[in-house]
Amino acid sequence: MKPEVSPSTPVLAVRELRKAYGDTVAVDGVSFEVARNEIVGLLGPNGAGKTTTINMVLGVLEPTAGSIHIQGVDLARHRSQALEFTNFAAVYAPLPGNLTVVQNLRYFGMIYGVRDIATRIEQLLKEFDLERFRDTKCGVLSSGEQTRVALAKAMLNRPSLLLLDEPTASLDPATARDIRARIKDFTAKGTGGVLWTSHNMYEVEEVCDRVLFVSRGKVLLQGNPRTLPHEHGKQSLEELFITVAREPLALEHP
Numbered sequence: 001m002k003p004e005v006s007p008s009t010p011v012l013a014v015r016e017l018r019k020a021y022g023d024t025v026a027v028d029g030v031s032f033e034v035a036r037n038e039i040v041g042l043l044g045p046n047g048a049g050k051t052t053t054i055n056m057v058l059g060v061l062e063p064t065a066g067s068i069h070i071q072g073v074d075l076a077r078h079r080s081q082a083l084e085f086t087n088f089a090a091v092y093a094p095l096p097g098n099l100t101v102v103q104n105l106r107y108f109g110m111i112y113g114v115r116d117i118a119t120r121i122e123q124l125l126k127e128f129d130l131e132r133f134r135d136t137k138c139g140v141l142s143s144g145e146q147t148r149v150a151l152a153k154a155m156l157n158r159p160s161l162l163l164l165d166e167p168t169a170s171l172d173p174a175t176a177r178d179i180r181a182r183i184k185d186f187t188a189k190g191t192g193g194v195l196w197t198s199h200n201m202y203e204v205e206e207v208c209d210r211v212l213f214v215s216r217g218k219v220l221l222q223g224n225p226r227t228l229p230h231e232h233g234k235q236s237l238e239e240l241f242i243t244v245a246r247e248p249l250a251l252e253h254p
């Protein structure tokens with residue numbers, strides 16, 4: 001049975017998170033939260049530590065130090081209980097292409113221990129406009145259709161925390177817009193929150209309630225993506241991103 005969780009408990013609370021590989025510090029004392037109904041963008045240049053952070057939140061990588069609480073549950077102490085509240089979609093983790101849409105959803109539904117899987121799958125096929133592809137092998141679907149299946153899979157267990165690593169990479173603008181609308185719906189209609197990585201600053205500005213700029217394993221800036229650039233004397237989020245990527249020290253000590 002899931003414990004009662006106060007509505008004010010963040011869906012994700014990360015404190016002083018650190019991951020070192022020998023002398024390489026991939027994540028260097030990162031702290032942040034994701035609230036209910038909030039979409040938080042994790043931004044930063046390649047190698048900044050975004051994927052390492054996400055993998056620690058997913059329990060794939062063990063932190064060197066620091067803590068992760070998902071819905072108030074300590075991931076280090078109550079791993080399976082904490083992970084029940086999460087799910088994830090990323091372009092580099094495609095669903096098995098030789099399984100059909102329904103087979104994939106059933107397979108992952110069993111892994112997540114979803115009750116009444118058949119009904120849940122029918123709901124998701126409808127919600128993500130996948131009914132006509134139900135018996136199609138995922139490997140032959142277009143990128144946009146595969147992303148919709150990946151999102152349906154990510155919703156199977158009704159996660160409180162949804163982690164999305166570049167969910168719209170490789171999608172055409174119309175399909176990307178459709179995917180963004182579905183993700184916004186998830187936070188608007190339910191009680192979940194989203195941690196989202198993207199390199200598309202237009203998308204980030206449109207979708208994210210808050211952004212965290214990460215560089216060299218540290219959070220350098222955070223705030224509203226629509227006002228943050230002006231607060232730092234930049235015209236656009238893209239300009240701010242480039243400054244963070246090129247001259248992080250200038251922003252570390254303004």
Ligand code: ADP
Binds near residue numbers: 021025048
């Ligand atoms: P991002 O997702 O922001 O592009 P990553 O989290 O993948 O960045 O990587 C952060 C840093 O950690 C990079 O310098 C990367 O080379 C390093 N790194 C990631 N994984 C490993 C590993 N398994 N061993 C050694 N270094 C790693």
